[in-house]
Amino acid sequence: MTEPTVAEVMAELAGLEDPKARAVNEKHGDDHGVNLGKLRAIAQRLRTQHELAQQLWATDDTAARLLALLVCRPKAFTRDELDVMIRETRAPKVHDWLVNYVVKKNRHTEELRLAWLADPDPVVAGAGWALTTDRVAKKPEGLDLPGLLDTIEAEMKDAPDRLQWAMNHCLAQIGIEHAEYRARALAIGERLGVLKDYPTPPNCTSPYAPAWITELVRRREG
Template sequence: MLNPTVTDILAELSSLEDPKARAVNERHGDAHGVNLSKLRGVAKRVGLSTDLARALWAADDVAGQLVALLVARPRELSADEVDGMLRSTRSAKAHDWLVNYIAKKSPFAEDLRLRWMDDPGADARAAAWSLASVRVQQTPDGLDLDALLDRVERELRDAPGREQWAMNETLAHIGIHHPALRDRAVAIGERLQVLADYPVAPNCTSPFAPAWIAEMVRRQG
């Protein structure tokens, strides 16, 4: 796609709309009907362009915003821009992609984690916990893991769904990657029983933290 405009991209996305897909997506918090493989194909043809990503995001079209997240260069977006994008998401998938494709790869990831951790909005806190999970695994030096566990213990059971899921992920990764805190992480999970009954397909790992920790530690051998 040679020098596409926002209008060009939105027109192509509109042509790819499938009403049945929209009905399914809307039940999961995503107001668009474009097959994600086809949407990724559009983004691949567009190529990387943070300026175009900004313009697509501003058009306030969910499918367009998903393309924006695929064509933006995370290093070219300021912390305030990423924060503003998070607060303007209207899609569960856009929230997930923003966190995974932009915030986690941003040079401002730690600034964003700190900014969002005590935010009044549950979606921002969920993003903070996702960023905390990355630090727990990759750069834990200077991170107060005991304080994170204290907060998980206080808040996990009553946290809203997306925040609860991300917080539980942090709990599991502390147990997996930090043997000195493993027993405490498992004990918290056992006591709170969050996601203990989550349905899991055969040969898949349960998101229930004690089971998740045990399985990943087993694989580490």
């Protein structure tokens, strides 16, 4: 069986375009109209095809890039390739999948985390904070948690939306995972009030850090 060409895959994605899905996605900044369940089904059929993934990424099409992130080989990317990719990424879903499905599985994760944290581009810095949040939860040894809280306290209130969201997640994760810093994390969240009025559906946890921390700790200790 011959492997599909980029043109064939793009045609298949175009055939799945749903105007209603696009309208919903565009509210979140994602310019595509492909149902993610159907996208994942294509990825499952294609399996790992790193060269195809690189070609799909190069199209600059959001649905194609999401598919590329599902069929690529995360460990095959160089540090520089991932650095370029994060800077090319503006759709939130592509940014999220790139960080979670690819960068976290690459051997350059820590090097990129440190470089991105200090980057002046808020979207790139947001990726650095997302990787830091992952370390707070899974491998906190060596992290300067008080220093992270200092930075969050000083910068989160006025940070651009995507960076603010990533810093807020890190704040909540520190409060949830590290009891010795919980009171300070709660106090920072309460004083800054970031996402306090964020519309949250019933039975969902608010992203407002004090509410998020309190609820997750209650579930764990309950």
